[in-house]
Every structure is written in C-alpha cells, then in structure tokens.
Amino acid sequence: TAQFYWWAGHMIVLIFGTMYYVKRPFSGWQAANWYYGKAYLGALTSYAIVIYKTYGPPQLNLAFAQRLIVDENVEYLLVALFWYFNRPMVVTLLPFVVFSLFHVITYARSSLIPMFFPEVPAEIQRARQATAGEGIVGLSAAARVSKFLGDWSSKYYSAALRQVGVWEVAVIGVWVVLGAVTFQTPLLAPLAYFQFLRLRYALSAPTRAAFRRVRVLLDRFLAPPSANPNVPGVVTDSYVKARDFLVRMGIMIMDPGAAAAAQQQQQR
Numbered sequence: 709t710a711q712f713y714w715w716a717g718h719m720i721v722l723i724f725g726t727m728y729y730v731k732r733p734f735s736g737w738q739a740a741n742w743y744y745g746k747a748y749l750g751a752l753t754s755y756a757i758v759i760y761k762t763y764g765p766p767q768l769n770l771a772f773a774q775r776l777i778v779d780e781n782v783e784y785l786l787v788a789l790f791w792y793f794n795r796p797m798v799v800t801l802l803p804f805v806v807f808s809l810f811h812v813i814t815y816a817r818s819s820l821i822p823m824f825f826p827e828v829p830a831e832i833q834r835a836r837q838a839t840a841g842e843g844i845v846g847l848s849a850a851a852r853v854s855k856f857l858g859d860w861s862s863k864y865y866s867a868a869l870r871q872v873g874v875w876e877v878a879v880i881g882v883w884v885v886l887g888a889v890t891f892q893t894p895l896l897a898p899l900a901y902f903q904f905l906r907l908r909y910a911l912s913a914p915t916r917a918a919f920r921r922v923r924v925l926l927d928r929f930l931a932p933p934s935a936n937p938n939v940p941g942v943v944t945d946s947y948v949k950a951r952d953f954l955v956r957m958g959i960m961i962m963d964p965g966a967a968a969a970a971q972q973q974q975q976r
Contacts (some may be wrong), residue, residue, distance in 0.1 A: 714757045718808035720750025725805035733802045739794045748792040755785035777945040778911055787904045801884045803872045810865055813857050825850040873918030
C-alpha cells in the first residue's frame with residue numbers, strides 16, 4: 709500500500725541518517741555523504757506520498773497552491789529538496805531522523821505487529837482494562853514490545869518535538885548564516901531557510917515556542933542589562949539588531965518577560 713511505502717521511506721531516513729552520523733566521525737565527510745543523500749531521498753519519498761494521498765494530482769490553480777503552502781508536509785518536502793541539492797550540512801538531517809523514528813514506531817505498532825501477531829491488540833486492550841500488574845504479566849512477547857513502543861513514544865514525543873523546534877531555530881538557523889558568511893554554504897541558503905522558518909512560525913505552535921525559548925536564553929546572556937560582561941560588545945549589538953529585525957518581520961513578537969513566564973509555565 710501507499711502507507712507501506714511511506715513507512716519504507718521513513719525507514720530509509722532512520723537507517724541511513726543514523727549511519728551518516730555514525731560514519732561521519734570515523735570515515736570522514738566524503739564517505740558519510742553517501743548516506744546523507746540516501747536519507748534525504750527517503751524523506752522526499754515519504755513526504756511526496758503523503759502529499760499525493762492528501763491532495764491528489766497537482767492542479768494548476770491558486771486555490772490548490774494555497775492549500776499546499778499551509779501544509780507542513782509540503783514545507784518539509786521543500787526544505788528537504790533544498791538540502792538534498794545543496795552541499796551536505798551535518799546539522800540539517802537530525803530533525804528528519806527524529807521525525808522518522810516516531811513514524812516508524814507508530815506504523816510498527818499500528819500495522820506491522822498486528823499483521824504478524826493478530827492477537828496483540830486484544831491483549832493490550834485487556835491489559836488496559838485490568839490492573840497494571842496483572843495486565844503486564846499476561847502479555848505475550850509481541851504485546852510487550854508493542855506496549856513498550858507505545859509507552860516510549862507517548863513519553864518522549866512531545867519533548868522531542870520541542871527540542872527539534874529549538875534545533876531548527878538555534879542550530880540550523882545559525883549554521884546556515886555562518887556558512888553563508890564564510891562562503892561554506894550558498895548565499896541563498898539563509899534566505900530560503902528563513903522563509904521556511906517564517907512559515908513554520910506562522911503555522912506551528914511548537915516552532916513559536918522554540919523561538920521564544922531561544923529568545924529568553926539569548927536575551928539573558930547577550931542583551932542588556934543582563935548581558936554577560938565577557939561577551940564582546942559587537943556580539944551584543946549584532947544580536948540585538950538581528951532580534952529586532954525578526955520582531956519587525958513578525959517573529960519572536962512576545963516580549964522577554966512574557967516569554968520567560970510562558971516557558972516556566974510550560975516546564976511546570
């Protein structure tokens with residue numbers, strides 16, 4: 709089915725993306741880049757399948773384009789396409805690997821395990837209705853695996869999304885800017901990635917929360933009056949100008965005090 713090929717694409721991302729990060733420190737970037745490219749091909753396959761199943765064949769009209777542009781799968785397909793055709797950057801692949809990990813787990817629990825072990829869903833349902841101790845004791849090995857995957861995914865999914873949001877904003881964003889300044893990445897990379905972040909900021913609550921968390925942290929160390937005295941003045945000035953520019957563009961609009969309060973509330 710199309711869903712199976714969607715899952716296969718995420719498996720490719722997970723396997724080859726993991727191999728990329730394992731190989732890079734030991735085999736060098738040239739050998740590792742083969743895995744990098746294959747991982748992005750898996751991502752492009754998965755996102756293309758989802759988009760096609762959701763919207764059908766492409767239509768050459770404005771309404772269809774407007775529907776596509778607000779879909780996060782389209783946004784990630786475009787950014788994956790951009791990274792695939794540009795010089796590999798070690799930081800860009802990690803969010804796709806994290807997303808694929810949870811997609812692989814979800815499909816394994818919902819489709820693969822029940823296909824090979826049809827009794828597992830009923831076992832888990834009975835376990836939920838029983839007391840915790842009795843339910844766990846009566847589970848088969850396959851049901852235990854399914855339950856473990858479900859519990860692990862439920863426990864870490866939200867936290868992983870929050871961390872990925874911060875990674876996209878603070879790590880990849882800074883990386884592409886510094887890369888463009890030092891001519892290690894295309895000059896268009898910051899502009900293209902900035903447009904991606906603008907869309908994510910407008911449409912994604914986790915991305916907005918990530919911007920606010922990053923701003924609270926940076927304001928604490930770089931912005932007056934709490935700026936670290938050991939930080940050069942040019943760094944503080946550059947940060948304040950960049951922050952104010954993002955505010956004018958409609959990003960990081962929350963004031964630091966409110967952002968800090970929101971972050972503390974989220975942690976509670």
